[in-house]
Amino acid sequence: MKTKFIVFLVSIFIFISCNSSTEKEVKKDTFVADNYTKKEVDIEMRDGKKLHTTIYSPKDTSKKYPILMQRTPYSSAPYGEGKMKSKIGPNVHLMKEGNIVVYQDVRGRWMSEGVYDNMRAYKTNKKENESDEVSDTYDTIDWLVKNVENNNGNVGTWGISYPGHYATVSAIEAHPALKAASPQACIGDFFFDDFHHNGAFLLSYFRAISLFGTYKDAPTDTSWYSFPKMNSQDQYQFFLDKGPLKNLNEYFQYDKLDVNSTASKDRIDDFFWKEIVEHPNYDENWQSKGIIQHMDKVPSTVATMIVGGWFDAEDLYGPLETYKGIEKNGKENYNTMVFGPWDHGKWARNTVKNTVGNYYFGDSISLKFQSEIETKFFNHFLKGKGDKNSGLPEAYVFDSGKKEWKSYDSWPPKNVEKQSFFLNRNQGLAKKHDGILTKEIKFISDIKHPVPYSEDIKTVFTPRKYMTDDQRFAARRPDVLVFETDILDEDFTLAGDILAKLKVATTGTAADWVVKVIDVHPTDTKEDNEGLQDHLKMSNYHLMVRSEVLRGRFRNSFAKPQPFKPNKKTDVNIKLQDVFHTFKKGHKLQIQVQSTWFPLIDLNPQTYVDNIYKADEADFKTQTHTVFTDSSIEFSVLK
Template sequence: MSRKKTWDVIVARDVVVPMRDGVNLVADLYFPAADGRPLEGKLPAVLQRTPYQKESYENMGSFFAKHGYLSVVQDCRGRFKSGGDFFPFRDEPQDGYDTIVWLADHPSCNGKVGMYGCSHMAWVQFHAATQNPPGLATIIPYEGPINAYHYSMRVGGALHLGLLKWILETAITSQEAQQNPAIGEAVRMMSSGQNFLNWASRIPWKRGQTPLSIVPKYEDAAFQLYFENYDYTDFWRQPGFAMDEYFESFPEIPILWVVGWYDWYPRTIIDGYQKMVKLQRENQYLLVGPWTHNNFNSLCGDVNFGTAGTIHNYDDFLNLELEWFDRWLKDDENANIGTPVKVFTMGGGGGKRDNTGRLQHSGEWHYGDIWPPKGIQPTPFYLHPDSLLSREKPSQESTETTYTYDPRNTVSSNGRCIIPYGPAIEGGFSGMGPRDQIDLETLPGHGIPGMPIASRPDVLVFQTQPLTEKVRIAGNIKVILWVSSDSPDTDFFVKLIDLYPPNLDYPTGYAFPVSEGILRARYREGWETSKPMEPGKAYQIEILLEPSANLFAVNHRIRIDICSSNFPNFDINRNTGDPNDRRWRLAENTIHHGKDRASCIVLPIYPLGS
């Protein structure tokens, strides 16, 4: 990379930014400087808004100031030094608008503002954009959702527990806990490792009956977001939660959409990109790598994606962000922002262990102008008796496979899980990453740690014969199942797997998780209202899996696993149909796969040579 001119940095701490309702938020302003004085003239500005304490991002604030930007890092409402009450996401659209208007009008700003940041700091970029603030010129959202209900706190109607744990984590550093450390310690105990798994297994919680009750504002947020608004109602359609419903209000600005295949949010980032392209918004760029949450390392989980799996062609992600801002905030047409689409296709490695003990799965970058690429062939692979998965349609009239789902013995999340536990206990919200599909320790009596998940009687396995030619997929994946149950509600969870053949390093093979998805059956007809299942009645359901790009090699098998739980990524469905009921019941769940009720996974085949 070429060397850019750099400056000294001067910081103005704890600058007050007034909001329309009289609340004052607080920010640090980083100025490029020479000879001990801020540069004269007006500069483009970059903004990061965070709930994680603005001082924690001094390196980022200084980096952009060093390269000629007025760089601002702000504490979100109710967090650390900013005033007001913290309620996750609700107030960020208005606060983002007011902050951008204030910043664009700052004496040192030329009126152009860019935003950047990961996770919550990506949410707030979407929030601000819903209000179309004057001055917002570009955003770089990486690994954040465009809709809280469909992609974050819920997925397929099931409770995704990552944000619930996140609420606990933010309560630990709340203003209340800073004033009384005993509060933070009590919530820390609740949210730590095994304790959180125990609490999660007791969902639904009751107000006043958890340690979170000693932080009432955070308890209120947790209950409104998780235990009191199960259906997709007007509560969820606020711009703080349903940003995608306001896409047409977004300013027409360049957006760099960034995510990892093993992050929380590949489907939402790619859906957001595709929706903006459909709205004919120009300069929509997409970057997808083989990464977990806020991590750009090619060593991901138990897998090595090779030297190509990092931020390719850039020193690091900050360097890419700088190039992006130089292009759109400084009008530098020589800035290296790459092709509009850069997506990592996983697979093609040797399948042996590397010197760190990881599977060599490898992969390569796809460069293009649009995603998914042209030439994709959506191809059904049908479920057959005897666990066969094939492109051929079923020929037998009526076949089915039944299993018993016991909420007291859940299948463990392994692969994409954002909840730090098991081998990811020290990884925090970086997530687990892809791993061989074995049961992991969650709760006593749940599975047999170390045993293949596929060996469980409550997991149905369907797989192809060993492939005689390579199969490459790239894009959106869905599963169409015919299902029935003796219970009014249950979950159907599907995982797509690239099954390696046995070798010396992996004597039983290696089950590489490619993608997954879930549907809570009572939401099979829509999210606005739930409908119980009639016992024994067959329903056709559709499950959206996370998009992916993977090369299935010769002698590998394409496999799907079907079950009714994935804990602790998702809450435990107790099969009663009442989300507030702590009672449980067994469920006899059936997958139909005959000629009259054909079930299949539809894979986005991307022919080799395309």
């Protein structure tokens, strides 16, 4: 398989292309080739392993330049003399004004030596020749500033998604030359980002497993992994027919087609899938790999700008918690956040029209970020004074309801207050409980007919569009409970986190709980969006603003799961990630509560088993769930 095609496949997974342009534009754009030289080197780490590194240096050697570096598991291709990227750096402005731009294949990936470890754990007390990603980054920067000609001694790091994680890593116990880091859509913890959400497995990501878990131990410039083939255009039915998660093991047994194989029926060759299967709880394995726990080790000498999208399906937890972790532990740090109306990595695109799925948020939003925020950040700390007077706000955030940017001195803003709304009878959502007696609202959670996360009939590599999908299809199902306010007579702005305080019961011993926050648009809206799917209208559009799942067994501890006691009223608290959204006058605020969300997440057997990844068909049972009307939702409301 040719390298170009491999890189294309990888870009499907990470949903971004910092070097995005049409094929026609790529052929015409020779700026990099005309203005940069490319050099490939193998930099030796302290333990002797060599990491493949590509360096793009300006041909104009009359001045010195800072180094902008991205470390990635997704390949620093194209490899070979004379083969160059068409776009380099975080954005076109930083590329055209001149910077030394470096890409590195992380340990065990592509052309770098060593064996890859997914979310490799940070070692707090390394011995002299021991390594981790922190030391690999340090050693790389040390080599670059000492060996790359015409560098000014200042280094910045950036990256989106997994490369964003490595940008976070670069700031921990940072090299003195590192002056600025911009983790963007950065993975923070694999039990809460990407493949898990609060312990629930994102079944819709299963085809991406092999990208990270296929073993290799030698450098290569061609693909060594392959993606499972579904042979279906209906992912809902495909996963429903497959049944229990353990039936997916066959896709990760590399010798399964060998008729002479004596491998065990349950053998798993993919080391990432095996890790997921063997560690269903938030144990030491996952805890050790989380990076947000180490934000106290980011020195004040490194300026950070955390970037994320309010509608990022993969990595919203990571950037929010990274920003908050640095704020909590680094009182002297320069630390800012930028959150816009984007899905995964869309701020790096060069498109004018900014939409997520069916929903339109405005024009030139990403272009403005690149020119007025990102470029200004790196230039100030790598070429300018480098003090805290950067001219940028502490929090630059987009109100996804009013569709406008706001600047604040802190996040959440100082003028927010907590307000609780109760889930009342007759679909009511109000600040007051609707009576002295608590009522029960029951629904049947049928494991043969789970609630879909999207009404689209399709297969996707990893989901994205659903984050702004119209939720009317779900609101009209009997196994989705709906609660909403009266029509608002004034604007109502949420700014910060959301806590769902559910009071529930089930006839079974296990259940998942899903809470969605929805902006119900007026039926007589004048708002229009030419990009809507044909079957939709903006009239009464149910915009999903935020959603989250909690695997009920983890309601008290992610490390020590517990079954439910049948028919016993139980507290289930679900933290939803931050939002910044104004529900405008004439709209309604709606809450949906459900127990399945398929196949975004896997089916819960609704019978407690020690390990869902090893559950049998007989463990899956339809149950009746109850939500009590003293349940509430706590919002952070802008005063």
